[in-house]
Amino acid sequence: MSEEKIYTAAIVGLGRIGYSLGLDKKREQPASHTMALEGNRRIKIIAGCDKNAEACAEWRNHIPSAKTFSDSSLMYKNINPDIITIAVNEDAHFEEAIKAIEAKPRLIILEKPVATNLNDARKIQECADRNGVPVLVNHERRFSDDYAAAKSYMSEIGPLQEIQASLYSGMAVYIPGEDQTGAYSLLHDGTHLIDTILYFLEDINSPSQLIAIAEKESSTQKKDDNDIFFKNRNADSKTIMANSLLKRPVISGIVIDEQGKTRQLNAFYVTHSCPSVNVFMSGRSLFFGFEIALTGTDGRICIGNGYCKLYKAGESALYEGFKSLVADTETHIPKKTYYFANMIKNAVDFLDGKADLKSTLQTGINSLAILEEIKRKLV
Numbered sequence: 001m002s003e004e005k006i007y008t009a010a011i012v013g014l015g016r017i018g019y020s021l022g023l024d025k026k027r028e029q030p031a032s033h034t035m036a037l038e039g040n041r042r043i044k045i046i047a048g049c050d051k052n053a054e055a056c057a058e059w060r061n062h063i064p065s066a067k068t069f070s071d072s073s074l075m076y077k078n079i080n081p082d083i084i085t086i087a088v089n090e091d092a093h094f095e096e097a098i099k100a101i102e103a104k105p106r107l108i109i110l111e112k113p114v115a116t117n118l119n120d121a122r123k124i125q126e127c128a129d130r131n132g133v134p135v136l137v138n139h140e141r142r143f144s145d146d147y148a149a150a151k152s153y154m155s156e157i158g159p160l161q162e163i164q165a166s167l168y169s170g171m172a173v174y175i176p177g178e179d180q181t182g183a184y185s186l187l188h189d190g191t192h193l194i195d196t197i198l199y200f201l202e203d204i205n206s207p208s209q210l211i212a213i214a215e216k217e218s219s220t221q222k223k224d225d226n227d228i229f230f231k232n233r234n235a236d237s238k239t240i241m242a243n244s245l246l247k248r249p250v251i252s253g254i255v256i257d258e259q260g261k262t263r264q265l266n267a268f269y270v271t272h273s274c275p276s277v278n279v280f281m282s283g284r285s286l287f288f289g290f291e292i293a294l295t296g297t298d299g300r301i302c303i304g305n306g307y308c309k310l311y312k313a314g315e316s317a318l319y320e321g322f323k324s325l326v327a328d329t330e331t332h333i334p335k336k337t338y339y340f341a342n343m344i345k346n347a348v349d350f351l352d353g354k355a356d357l358k359s360t361l362q363t364g365i366n367s368l369a370i371l372e373e374i375k376r377k378l379v
């Protein structure tokens with residue numbers, strides 16, 4: 001029997017998702033790139049890179065056999081890994097993604113969001129295409145067994161009537177002036193929420209993609225002549241890149257605090273497969289919550305962090321002669337989701353030539369286009 005190939009890996013960014021969330025006793029493990037890569041017998045981590053010396057030293061204690069670097073350019077001069085994982089802060093995604101692509105590994109695993117804006121994301125895509133480097137984006141719910149179970153249950157709930165996607169946290173939804181850092185929840189966690197809606201909708205429609213649409217120019221919006229993807233068409237309208245499935249949102253329920261930060265909003269969409277898709281984001285909550293509820297004519301799927309509840313229309317316990325939603329206790333819902341381990345397995349299967357990537361640069365960019373369209377209504 002021939003020996004299985006071992007793929008070498010290097011990680012740029014050894015912070016929470018790069019390393020330390022893998023030590024969190026409450027999280028389903030593995031919960032960081034280090035632990036997930038380590039947990040796959042087909043992978044050997046050969047190097048880590050962080051500009052923070054303490055982060056490097058702590059990580060090196062965990063994997064003494066690996067090399068550490070404070071600068072990724074130096075790392076790429078010294079080693080040539082099969083997989084490069086990029087787990088740096090949002091504002092460094094663009095620069096580190098370009099550097100990693102130019103190092104020509106066999107695969108890049110890029111943390112979400114792809115970049116802080118669609119222009120940079122499209123430049124990353126152009127660079128990846130030019131260099132022939134595939135990129136997997138870590139939108140983790142695409143790899144999670146509970147979300148896979150929820151998606152397959154869609155055939156049980158009848159035609160979709162409504163999707164309600166909700167995100168609750170204490171982080172402002174949008175902060176003017178933070179476009180470069182991406183430190184606001186519309187981007188930070190909103191990218192997961194939007195990607196998950198697309199994950200559920202994609203197979204019903206054709207796959208989501210970027211399309212050019214005309215947008216009415218508001219008098220308060222500044223024109224940016226350097227913006228290569230948003231070309232002005234005429235004085236009051238211009239062409240923007242939007243997502244084919246979720247486009248032209250109606251924004252309502254905006255709450256702005258005294259510092260000008262958006263604390264709450266609804267983005268409402270009409271789609272071919274579901275006439276009512278509402279995205280609710282709150283940055284004024286004392287708790288963290290992430291939930292998608294899909295209601296069909298015959299049932300409901302309600303999935304969030306730590307739970308997946310399935311319901312079917314059944315004999316009502318409340319009213320004679322009526323049907324109510326009744327919890328489906330027979331369908332198996334996986335308790336352990338393997339969200340991170342499955343992502344790495346997908347990477348290995350892809351490198352073996354056995355599978356397509358389940359979350360790509362294109363799906364990541366699709367989410368970003370939707371977030372950017374919402375943001376354009378706020379500025």
Ligand SMILES: NC(=O)c1ccc[n+]([C@@H]2O[C@H](COP(=O)([O-])OP(=O)(O)OC[C@H]3O[C@@H](n4cnc5c(N)ncnc54)[C@H](O)[C@@H]3O)[C@@H](O)[C@H]2O)c1
Binds near residue numbers: 016018052090092
């Ligand atoms: N998929 C998920 O569920 C998930 C969860 C958490 C974070 N993230 C994403 O992962 C990324 C990192 O988030 P985090 O919470 O781990 O942040 P973090 O601040 O804990 O870690 C980031 C690390 O990257 C290092 N770094 C930054 N720029 C660098 C550069 N140019 N070269 C080398 N090192 C650099 C920092 O020193 C830091 O140690 C963000 O994009 C975030 O959105 C994703």
